[in-house]
Each structure stands twice: as structure tokens, then as C-alpha cells.
Amino acid sequence: MPQFAIIAVSILFDGLAYAMFLFITSVGLSVTMGLMGFVNLAHGAFAMAGGYIVVSLTRNLGIGFAPSLAIAAVVVGAVSVIFERGLYRRLYKATDLEQVLLTIGLAFMAIATATYLYGPIPKSVPLPTWLQGDISLGFRAFPTYRAFLIVLGIVLISVLWYAFEKTNIGAKIRAAVDNRRMAESVGINVDLLFTLTFALGSGLAALGGGLAIQLFGLSPSFAVLYLVLFLIVVAVGGLGSLKGTLLAALVIGVIDTGGKYLYAEAGGFFIYAITVIVLLIKPAGFYGRE
Amino acid sequence: MAANETTAAAMTSPRDSEAIAARDRAAEYLVSRHRYRWAEALPWLACIAVFFLFPDRLTFGSQVLVMVLFALSLDLILGYAGIVTLGHAAFFGIGAYTVGLGAAKFGWTEPVSGLFAAFVVASIAGFITGWFLLRYRGLTLLMLTLATAIMMQEAGNLRSDLSGGYDGLPGLVFDPLLGRFDYDLYGHTNYVYALVVLAVVFYFVRRIVYSPFGQALTGIRENVRRMHAIGSPVHWRLVTVYTIAAGIAGIAGALFTQTNAYVTLTVFDFENSAKVMVMLILGGTGRLYGAFLGAAVYMVLEDYFSKLSPTFWQFGIGLLLVLAVLFARRGVLGLFEQAGAYFGKDKNLDKNLDKNKGTKP
Amino acid sequence: MTAALQVQNLNRSFGALNVTRDVTMSLERGARCALIGPNGAGKTTLVNLITGVLKPSSGTVLLNGVDITTSSQATRARGGLARTFQINQLFRGLSVLENICMAIGERDGENSNMWRSAGAKRSVIDEALDHLDSLRLVDDALRLVRELPYGRQRLVEIAIALAQKPRVLLLDEPAAGVPSSESHLILDVVANLDPDIAVLIIEHDMDVVFRFAREIIVLVQGAVFTQGTPKEIMSNEDVRAVYLGQEGHDAVQRGGGHV
Numbered sequence: 001m002p003q004f005a006i007i008a009v010s011i012l013f014d015g016l017a018y019a020m021f022l023f024i025t026s027v028g029l030s031v032t033m034g035l036m037g038f039v040n041l042a043h044g045a046f047a048m049a050g051g052y053i054v055v056s057l058t059r060n061l062g063i064g065f066a067p068s069l070a071i072a073a074v075v076v077g078a079v080s081v082i083f084e085r086g087l088y089r090r091l092y093k094a095t096d097l098e099q100v101l102l103t104i105g106l107a108f109m110a111i112a113t114a115t116y117l118y119g120p121i122p123k124s125v126p127l128p129t130w131l132q133g134d135i136s137l138g139f140r141a142f143p144t145y146r147a148f149l150i151v152l153g154i155v156l157i158s159v160l161w162y163a164f165e166k167t168n169i170g171a172k173i174r175a176a177v178d179n180r181r182m183a184e185s186v187g188i189n190v191d192l193l194f195t196l197t198f199a200l201g202s203g204l205a206a207l208g209g210g211l212a213i214q215l216f217g218l219s220p221s222f223a224v225l226y227l228v229l230f231l232i233v234v235a236v237g238g239l240g241s242l243k244g245t246l247l248a249a250l251v252i253g254v255i256d257t258g259g260k261y262l263y264a265e266a267g268g269f270f271i272y273a274i275t276v277i278v279l280l281i282k283p284a285g286f287y288g289r290e
Numbered sequence: 291m292a293a294n295e296t297t298a299a300a301m302t303s304p305r306d307s308e309a310i311a312a313r314d315r316a317a318e319y320l321v322s323r324h325r326y327r328w329a330e331a332l333p334w335l336a337c338i339a340v341f342f343l344f345p346d347r348l349t350f351g352s353q354v355l356v357m358v359l360f361a362l363s364l365d366l367i368l369g370y371a372g373i374v375t376l377g378h379a380a381f382f383g384i385g386a387y388t389v390g391l392g393a394a395k396f397g398w399t400e401p402v403s404g405l406f407a408a409f410v411v412a413s414i415a416g417f418i419t420g421w422f423l424l425r426y427r428g429l430t431l432l433m434l435t436l437a438t439a440i441m442m443q444e445a446g447n448l449r450s451d452l453s454g455g456y457d458g459l460p461g462l463v464f465d466p467l468l469g470r471f472d473y474d475l476y477g478h479t480n481y482v483y484a485l486v487v488l489a490v491v492f493y494f495v496r497r498i499v500y501s502p503f504g505q506a507l508t509g510i511r512e513n514v515r516r517m518h519a520i521g522s523p524v525h526w527r528l529v530t531v532y533t534i535a536a537g538i539a540g541i542a543g544a545l546f547t548q549t550n551a552y553v554t555l556t557v558f559d560f561e562n563s564a565k566v567m568v569m570l571i572l573g574g575t576g577r578l579y580g581a582f583l584g585a586a587v588y589m590v591l592e593d594y595f596s597k598l599s600p601t602f603w604q605f606g607i608g609l610l611l612v613l614a615v616l617f618a619r620r621g622v623l624g625l626f627e628q629a630g631a632y633f634g635k636d637k638n639l640d641k642n643l644d645k646n647k648g649t650k651p
Numbered sequence: 652m653t654a655a656l657q658v659q660n661l662n663r664s665f666g667a668l669n670v671t672r673d674v675t676m677s678l679e680r681g682a683r684c685a686l687i688g689p690n691g692a693g694k695t696t697l698v699n700l701i702t703g704v705l706k707p708s709s710g711t712v713l714l715n716g717v718d719i720t721t722s723s724q725a726t727r728a729r730g731g732l733a734r735t736f737q738i739n740q741l742f743r744g745l746s747v748l749e750n751i752c753m754a755i756g757e758r759d760g761e762n763s764n765m766w767r768s769a770g771a772k773r774s775v776i777d778e779a780l781d782h783l784d785s786l787r788l789v790d791d792a793l794r795l796v797r798e799l800p801y802g803r804q805r806l807v808e809i810a811i812a813l814a815q816k817p818r819v820l821l822l823d824e825p826a827a828g829v830p831s832s833e834s835h836l837i838l839d840v841v842a843n844l845d846p847d848i849a850v851l852i853i854e855h856d857m858d859v860v861f862r863f864a865r866e867i868i869v870l871v872q873g874a875v876f877t878q879g880t881p882k883e884i885m886s887n888e889d890v891r892a893v894y895l896g897q898e899g900h901d902a903v904q905r906g907g908g909h910v
Contacts, residue, residue, distance in 0.1 A: 039429060090616070096428055097374045098615050101571055104564060105611030112605035228436065228560065235433040269444035272437040279437075280422060283430045309789065316748050316792035317776045324768035498765050505769045506762040509753045512742035519702065519740070520754045520815055521728030522762065 006140060011258045017146035019253025020153025021215065025208030025226070026233040027160065027245050028201015034177040034240015035194050036092050041103035042083075043205055044227030045110035050076045050206020051218040052114055055123045065128050069210045077203025084198045089191075107223050114220040122217035125210075145214050152211075156204075157246060164242050173197060177240035178289075232275050238288025247286050324500035333582045337485055341478075349477035352549045354589045355484040356542050361570045361581035362488075362495055363538035368567070369576030370504060371531050372511030373424065376432050377439030378539060379562035380419070381412045383555075384442070385540025388412070390553040391452060393462045401464045401548050405487065408544030409537040416536020417529065424528045436560065443558035458554025462547065480549040487545060491538055496578060498534070507531055508576075568607065571614060574621025583622055653716035655680045655849035656701070656732070656819045661710035663700055663873075670696045671707070672874040678819060678849040685860040686853045688870035689893075694853045695737055697870065698821050702734050703727050714819065729758070733817030735808045737824045737853075743797040747788060747807055750796060751779035754814040782814050786840055802833035809840055820844070822852040826859070838863075861885070869893075 029043045050072040057068035083106070091099050131148055134141035164170040176183040176190050184190050212218065212226070233252055237244030252271050259270040278285070340351055360382055367373040385408035392398035392407060423434045446453040453459070466472045471479045498504050506527055509517050517524050547553040556562070565588075573584020588607075595603035618625050654677040663671040670693045678684055686694050699705040701712055703724040711720045714730050722730075742750050755775050756762040770776065783789045786806050791799060796807060805825060812820060825841055826834040838859055844850055854860050860867065860881070867884045869876040871893055877884070884890055 033429065037428075039432065087612075087616075094615075095374075096432070097368070098619065100374065100376075100432070101568075101611050102615040104568075105608040105615065108608030108611065109605050110608075112601045112608065115601045115604070224560070228440070231429075231433055232437070235429055239429070265448055267444045267447055269441060269448065272441040272444065275437045276434060276441070279426070279430055279434055283426050309784075312789050312792070313780050313784075316780060316789065317773065319746075319793055320748060320752070320770035320776050321773070323770055497768070500768045501765045502756045502762045502767065502769050503765040505749065505753060505756065508745065509742055512744050513740050515704075515736070516740040516742065516811070517753075517757075518704070518724040519728060519734055519736075520811065521725045521757045523723075523725045527762075 007261065009140065011261050012254065013142055013150075014146065014261075015254030015257035016250070017149045017153075017253075018215070018257055019249045020149050021208055021211055022229060022233050022253050023153060023246055023249035024156060024211065025205050026230040026237075026249060027242065028197070028204045029230055030234045030237060030245045031173065031177070031197050031240055031242075032194065032201050033234060035173070035180070035190070035197060037239075038088060038092060039096055039099040039103065040088070041100060041227060041231075042106040042110065042223075043103075043202075043230055044225075045107045045223040046076055046080060046202040047205040047209035047212070047226065047230075048110060048114060048218070048220065048223040049079075049209065050203075051209035051213050051222065052118055052123070053206070054210035054213065055118070055125055055218065058125050065125060065131065069207055072210050073203040073207040076206035077199040080202030081195060081199050084195055088198075107227070111220045111223050114223070118220070120219060122219040123213065124217060125213045127214060149211060149215075160242060169193070169196070229271075232271065234285075236275055236278050236285050238282075238285030241285070241287035244285055244287030330579070333579060334489070341481060341485075345478070348481040349549075350589075350593060352477055352480040352484040352545075354586055355481070355488050356546045356549065357566065357569060357585040357589055358582050359484075359488050359491060359545065360539055360542035360566050361573070361585045362492065362578070363535045363542060364566050364570050365575060365578065365581045366495060366498070366507075366531055366535040366538070368570060369580070370499060370511065371507040371528055373528065373532065374432060375435040376560065376563050376567075377435030377437075378535075378566060379558055379560070380435075380439035380442050381416055381536040381539035382543035382546070382562065382566075383439070383446075383558040384412045384415050384536075385409070385543030386547045386553045386557045387446070387453065387543075388540065389464075389544040390459045390462060390547045393464060393547075394454075394459045395452065399463060399465045401467055401483070404464070404548065405541050405544050408540040412540020412543070413533050413537035415540075417533040420529045420532035420536070424525060424532060436563075439558055439563060440560065443555055446555045446558065453555055454553075456555050458552055458556075460552045462551045462553070464548055464551070477549070484545055484549060487541065491541060492578075495538070498531075499578060503527070503530075511576075568611060570621075572610065572621055574623035577621075577623055580621050580623050587622065654678060654713070655682065655715060656851075657711075657713040657716075658697075658701065659711045659713070661697070661700055661712065662708045663696060663705060664708050670873050671700060672872070674710070674870075674873075674875055676868055676875065676878070678851060680818070680849055681846050682849040682851075682866065683864050684849075684851050684866045684868060685864035686851055686868050686870060687855070687860060688876070692870040693873040694870055695823055696873070698734060698823055698851075698853065701821065702732060728815060731816075731818035732821075733812040733815040733819070734821040735812050735823055735825055737827055739801075739804050739808055741796045741804060741807055741811070744795060746793050746795055747783065747799070747810075748776070748779055748792040750807055751782050751810055751814045752776065754811045755779055758815050779814065782810050786810050786813075787836075802829045802836065805829050805837055806840065809837070813844075817848060819849045820851070822850065822854075824853050824855065826854075826856065 025047050029040060032038060032040060053072035053075060054065070054068045057063040057071060058065055063071070087102065087106075091102055127145065131145050133144050135144050135147050164173065172183065172188045172193055176188060176193055180190055209218070209222070212222070216222075229252065233245060233248045236252065237246070237248030251274065255274055256268065256271045259266055282288070337355070341348065344351065363381075364378050367375065388408040388411045389398075389401075389404040392404055398404060398407070419438055423431060423438070426434060447455055467479055467483055506517070506522060509522065510524055510527060514524060543557060546557070569584040569588045570581055571584070572588060573582065574580030592603060595606060614621065620627070656678040658674055658676045661671055661674040662669065674697060686697070688694055696705065700707050703719070703722060707720065711718055713719065714727060714732055717730065719727050719730065742753060745753070752769070752775055753762070755778055759775075761772065761775065780789060780792065783792055786809070788803070788806060788810060791803060796804060799807070805828070809822070809825060822841065826837045829837060841852065842863060852863060854863075864881055866878065867881055868878040869884065869890055876893060877887060877890060879887070
């Protein structure tokens with residue numbers, strides 16, 4: 001196999017794994033922003049919290065990696081409801097600026113708390129044996145963990161897709177994203193719907209945070225560092241669009257990975273350039289409503 | 291037709307002296323609003339007092355003044371025009387690197403002309419990006435401003451041969467100020483230099499804020515649809531103020547480089563954009579002196595607490611932001627005013643102050 | 652003489668939905684025209700197309716004979732086109748006086764000035780006070796708009812438009828949301844507008860329409876259903892069937908309220 005093809009396949013594979021992480025973590029943010037127009041800069045903090053819960057469960061309590069992920073998602077999802085009901089709800093009608101400030105404040109507090117509890121040094125998790133090592137596809141070996149990430153991502157996408165497109169609740173969410181007032185007037189309880197999606201989105205973010213540890217390590221700055229990426233995925237994809245979030249995650253994931261393979265010095269330059277270009281042409285993102 | 295209306299109204303309506311008095315009162319308020327008040331001398335007197343009271347802390351003092359200037363530039367666009375940006379550090383960074391590169395690579399070490407150069411370069415950057423970005427609002431604008439600032443940082447990192455990357459350009463040497471005043475160890479010269487620059491820029495900003503143009507900016511913040519409907523070239527107005535604010539942020543950045551004698555790519559950090567916004571919010575947006583108070587309070591608290599425990603400081607600033615949004619949407623200055631009103635001081639004064647700032651409904 | 656405002660074959664669609672269909676109409680100088688039609692007929696959309704908030708899919712708009720179809724809202728406003736909004740669009744955090752000065756400042760290009768202080772031109776303030784005076788708003792001049800009762804806010808809405816010294820004025824339900832005890836204040840203002848201004852008023856209250864208008868345009872599903880004098884419209888069976896519904900003439904007589 002020629003050299004460039006091997007590189008291309010590697011970029012696609014790693015990019016795909018990365019994209020799955022981006023999608024899982026960002027999709028909740030996209031739906032909640034689409035529903036309520038709420039700019040939630042604390043979303044990365046929910047992901048970080050999920051990551052640290054996984055670290056504690058695996059390292060201190062000896063619980064397996066996979067069950068830890070599930071527990072983290074459920075716990076963070078449940079706790080996020082408290083934030084939504086107690087704090088966010090007060091600011092749905094406030095300005096962008098106020099939402100930005102409140103949630104940046106929460107993110108700062110979360111980072112400080114994490115630093116206090118876990119220290120600034122990046123943490124790792126012990127992986128079960130079935131996720132270690134490589135899978136060989138003949139011409140090249142791929143890390144098992146990334147393959148797992150891709151499979152998990154595809155499964156989650158399918159489930160979300162089904163829930164969003166085929167179920168009653170999914171139809172209600174789509175209706176509310178499309179036209180909130182109309183949805184309310186036909187008797188959809190948008191507030192409750194929002195609380196549910198917020199919890200689900202935060203839980204998925206926590207799952208993403210747990211999955212990210214093996215990829216990037218986990219330190220308190222995760223909450224802000226990767227938040228920018230999640231926001232980019234949401235903005236480029238279009239608020240409240242599952243399809244858009246997936247497409248944006250794929251584009252950003254593959255381009256960022258490719259950029260780092262081929263031209264590492266450029267760092268994140270490419271994804272920011274892509275972001276600016278896409279938003280200048282389509283201000284509401286790929287599938288957003290203008 | 292309009293002339294008709296005016297004269298007709300003038301003849302028929304102010305029938306009695308009371309009506310005339312009501313008109314005069316109303317007019318007087320607008321006419322006198324821009325006049326200097328005694329209280330405005332306080333922050334400046336405080337700055338001068340610091341020079342004599344804390345002669346060994348003046349290096350820190352000039353850092354505070356730089357941030358006041360930076361926050362002031364943000365106030366123009368955020369507080370007055372209502373543009374929410376997450377990338378204002380871009381212009382601070384451009385200004386900082388204009389004089390940094392000038393001194394390191396081109397031997398341009400004269401400080402005052404360096405400030406002008408920084409103003410010009412940052413203004414041009416502000417004009418170009420503003421012209422593209424200011425058509426958008428909300429999340430799109432947040433992301434675009436954020437991405438622009440990070441792109442500049444990444445671009446700087448790509449050319450680390452020029453920018454020095456994250457190690458920066460250390461040990462920059464600038465000419466003595468005005469050819470006479472050297473930069474002494476305790477930063478006396480720097481402090482006075484920064485204070486004078488701040489005062490000059492402040493004068494210009496104050497004029498802009500109280501000008502008809504400044505009123506139009508407030509109008510855009512209050513209701514952009516109406517501004518379009520009454521014929522305001524909204525985009526042009528926003529680009530204009532964005533350009534000016536970018537230039538001033540550039541001056542702040544240049545001062546930063548000159549007073550520190552070094553610069554690194556961290557000036558473009560998102561944290562820098564967020565920090566200046568936090569300062570302004572804490573002080574109070576859309577009120578000129580909010581930038582003073584916010585930057586000074588933030589810097590002093592940070593200096594004190596981050597020495598004790600950076601983690602504690604970060605938690606505290608987060609908590610402060612949350613509390614500010616929930617309970618003090620008009621910043622510390624707003625709290626003072628509320629307290630003043632509560633303790634039954636001059637009600638009218640409070641009302642007038644209220645008029646100047648205009649919170650969101 | 653060129654018409655103050657001319658609309659020719661104007662179309663606008665949102666996706667598959669045609670909200671404005673082939674509308675042609677014109678306002679002469681000093682016209683008093685009412686635009687009526689059932690809810691969702693596209694009345695506000697038409698105003699938005701004329702003022703440039705929306706761009707038409709096809710068709711032209713002429714202001715005093717000048718093609719403004721592709722002009723910005725600002726250009727149209729400076730050309731003498733003013734409007735009020737169905738839902739107040741005011742500078743709520745500013746005083747009433749400042750609201751009016753804002754419009755005068757934009758009209759005269761004063762608002763580009765960065766150096767002079769906003770209060771330095773007494774002529775602007777005096778003119779603003781004159782406008783307030785003619786609407787009996789002087790006593791509220793220094794109050795913040797958001798502190799005013801809704802009816803007074805509706806007056807400020809009109810005062811801003813008048814301060815633009817328009818030649819064409821589009822009033823989008825000027826008395827909407829105002830209790831009937833106060834609405835006469837607003838309607839008096841509307842009735843006493845400068846006779847030179849061409850006025851288009853969207854209004855549901857048939858009393859007002861028949862009192863004010865010399866000409867009525869009926870809009871149904873985005874298209875001009877018919878137009879004519881109040882008398883012609885009142886006696887038009889089709890209008891009654893389509894617009895006034897079963898109650899027909901009675902509704903007209905009662906002054907209808909919100910149809």
C-alpha cells in the first residue's frame with residue numbers, strides 16, 4: 001500500500017474516533033442551545049466532572065471502566081438537573097452576555113474545585129484488557145480503544161437518531177426547536193422537555209469526558225480548553241440539529257487530525273479557519289435555521 | 291410642512307410659564323449631562339495618591355492602569371454598543387506585538403510613536419475583522435470573535451521565528467521616554483507614563499460616549515430594529531466603534547509590552563479576553579468609570595488571593611461572576627448607586643445615573 | 652405627479668409559502684389609506700417589504716419615484732419613509748426626550764458626530780420638545796420609556812416616526828394593546844397628522860378605518876383582494892363574505908374590534 005494511502009487511512013481512522021468524541025460531548029449542547037437559545041459555557045465543566053468521576057471510580061473504588069462511564073453519565077445527568085432548575089432557568093430570557101458570564105463563572109468554579117480535589121497534573125485511567133492493544137486490519141494495526149470509540153459513537157448516533165426522529169418525545173423536541181411558541185400553544189411542556197434534554201445532554205457530555213481521558217489525559221483545564229471545540233461543533237453544525245452536529249464533528253475531527261499529522265506546527269489553525277469560513281458563509285451553521 | 295408643525299407647536303403650546311419651565315428642565319438635563327462632575331476627580335486623585343503612597347508597588351500599579359485602559363476599550367463596544375465579543379484580546383495582542391516586533395526586529399524603540407503605531411495597526415485589524423463579523427449576533431458572533439483571536443495566536447505560533455512563540459520576546463529595550471526619562475527599577479516612569487496615556491485616551495473616549503455618535507451606539511444596544519427604522523447606518527456605526535475600540539486595546543497592549551519589556555503569545559489567550567470582560571462586568575458596563583473600578587478591584591484581589599492560593603482565587607472569581615449575574619447586574623458601581631438610593635440620598639441623581647446606563651429590559 | 656410610494660408586483664415567499672403575492676398599490680402625497688385584512692393576510696409583511704426589513708422575491712418599490720427595492724432600511728428612512736411597529740420598538744432604557752432626539756439626530760446626520768456633546772445643539776432638543784409638545788408628552792420628557800404606561804409608549808412610538816419628518820408614514824396598528832379608554836388619544840394624533848404626509852395605516856378597528864381613511868386596501872392571503880373608497884368597501888359583498896365573515900355589515904357598524 002502506498003505511503004500516502006496509509007497516511008490517509010490513519011487520518012480518517014483517528015479523525016473518526018476524535019469526531020465521535022466531539023459528537024457525543026457536543027450533541028447535548030447543540031440541542032439545549034437550540035431549544036432555549038441558552039449559551040452554556042459550563043458544558044465543558046460537565047464533561048470534565050464526568051471524567052473525574054470515572055477516574056475516582058476506577059482508581060479508588062476499583063470499578064470497571066465501562067460501568068464507571070455509565071455511572072458518571074447518570075450522576076452528572078442527575079446533578080445537572082439541579083443546576084438547570086436552580087440557576088439556568090432564571091436566565092432563559094436574559095441576554096447572551098448574562099448567560100455567558102454566569103456559565104463562565106460556573107466553569108471557573110468547577111475548574112478550581114477539580115484542581116483542589118485532583119491537582120493540576122493530568123490523570124489517566126486503567127483500561128480493561130479488552131480495550132488495550134491494537135486490532136490488525138492486515139495492512140495496518142489500529143488502537144483498539146479508538147475502534148471502540150468509533151463503534152460506541154455509531155451505536156449512540158443510531159439510538160439518538162431513532163429517539164429524535166421516530167419517538168414521540170423526539171418529535172416534541174424537534175417541534176420545540178423549530179418553533180417554541182407554537183409547540184407550547186399545542187400543549188407541549190417545553191420546560192419539562194428542556195430539563196430532560198439538558199440532563200441527557202449533560203450525561204452524554206460526562207460520558208464524553210470519561211472517554212476523553214485515554215485520548216488526551218484529564219486535567220482541570222479540560223473544562224475550558226475543549227469547550228471551545230464543542231462550541232465550534234455546535235455553531236458550525238447549526239443549533240439543535242443532530243445531523244448538523246454529526247457533520248460538523250466529522251469535519252472538525254478529520255481536519256484537525258489531518259492538520260496535526262501533516263502540519264503539526266499549525267496547531268488548531270485549520271479548524272478555526274474552517275469555523276470562520278463556514279460561519280461567514282452560513283451564519284447559522286450547516287443545518288441551522290437562518 | 292415640518293417647519294409649519296414646529297412653529298405651530300411653539301406658538302400654541304408653551305402657554306404658561308409652567309410649561310416653559312418643564313421644557314427647560316428637560317432641555318437642561320440633556321445639555322448638562324456631559325459636564326464634568328466633582329466626583330469624577332476621585333479615581334484620578336486616587337491614581338496620583340497611589341504614586342506617593344505605594345512607591346514600591348508602581349510596577350504593579352502600571353499593570354493595573356494598562357488593564358483599566360483595556361477594559362475601557364471593551365466598555366465602548368460592550369457597554370455602549372452592546373457587542374458581545376470573546377476575542378477582544380486579539381487587538382491587545384496586536385498592539386503588544388506591534389511594539390514588541392518593532393523593538394526586537396526593526397529597532398523601533400521610541401515608545402510614544404510605538405503607541406501610535408500600535409493604535410494604527412490594531413485599528414486596521416479591528417476595521418477589517420469588524421467589517422466582516424459585525425453583521426452577526428449571538429452565538430455566531432461569539433464564536434467568530436473567539437476563533438479570530440485564537441487564529442491570530444496560532445498564526446503567531448506558526449511564525450515563532452518572529453513572535454518568539456510562547457517563550458516570547460524577552461528583554462526588549464525601549465528608548466527613554468521623550469528622550470529623557472529612563473525606566474527605573476521601581477517603575478516610577480512607567481506608572482506616570484501609563485497614567486498620562488490613560489488620561490489622554492480617557493478624554494477621547496469620554497467625548498465619544500457623550501457625543502451624538504455615542505448616543506446612537508446606545509440606541510443600537512437598546513433597540514437595533516428601531517435604529518434601522520429611523521435611518522441609522524447600523525453596521526457602519528458598529529464598525530466605526532469597533533475600529534476605535536480595537537485601536538485603544540492596541541494602545542493598552544503596546545503599553546503592556548513597553549512597561550513589562552517583554553511579550554509572549556499568551557496575550558492572545560482566551561483567558562485574557564475573558565478576564566477583561568470580567569473586570570468590566572464587575573465594575574459596571576456602559577459607565578466609563580466601571581472600567582476603572584473593575585480593573586483595579588480585580589487586579590488587587592487577584593494579586594492578593596492568587597498569592598495565597600490560585601485555586602481559591604479562581605473559585606472566588608467564578609462565584610463572584612455568578613453572584614454578579616444573579617444579584618448585581620450593573621456591577622459594583624451599580625451596587626453603590628443602589629445603596630445610595632436605598633439610604634435616601636439624592637433620588638434625582640440616582641435617576642439620572644440610571645438614565646445614562648440603561649440596563650436591558 | 653409621482654406618487655409618494657409605489658409598489659409594483661411585489662412578491663415574497665418563505666419556502667413554499669407565498670406571503671405576499673403580486674401586490675400593486677400606490678400612495679399619493681397626503682394619502683390616507685387603510686390596509687385591512689384578516690389575521691395572517693400578510694399586512695405586516697408588506698410593511699416590512701416596503702421598509703426594507705425583508706427583501707422581496709420580485710417586484711419593485713418606488714419612493715417619490717426613486718427605485719428603492721434594493722436599498723437598505725436606513726437609505727429608505729433617510730428618503731422620507733417612516734414606520735411604527737405593531738409591538739413597541741423603543742429605546743426603553745432612555746428617556747422619552749432622548750428617544751426623539753435619536754430620530755432627529757439620525758435624520759440630520761448629527762449622529763455621526765463623535766466630538767460635539769449630545770446636548771450641545773439646542774435646536775435639536777427644542778425640536779424634540781416641540782414634537783413631544785404636540786403629542787402632550789412634555790411632562791414625561793425625562794422619564795424612562797420603560798416606566799411609562801403602555802398607552803403613552805404607543806404615543807412615543809408615533810412621536811419617533813414623526814420626528815423623522817417623513818413624507819410617507821406606515822402605521823402598524825398604532826392603537827394595538829391600548830385600552831379603549833386611552834386609544835382616543837392615539838387616534839386623535841393619527842387623525843390630525845400633517846395633511847402632506849402620505850399615510851398607510853394597518854388597523855383592525857373598523858370605526859377607526861372608516862373615520863380615518865379615504866381609501867381602503869383589502870389584503871387576503873397576501874394578495875390585494877380589492878381596493879376602493881370606504882363606501883365601496885362597505886358595500887362590497889365579497890369583502891363582507893371574505894373578511895367580515897358571517898356577521899357582515901353588523902360588524903362594520905359596531906366597529907368590529909379585532910376581526
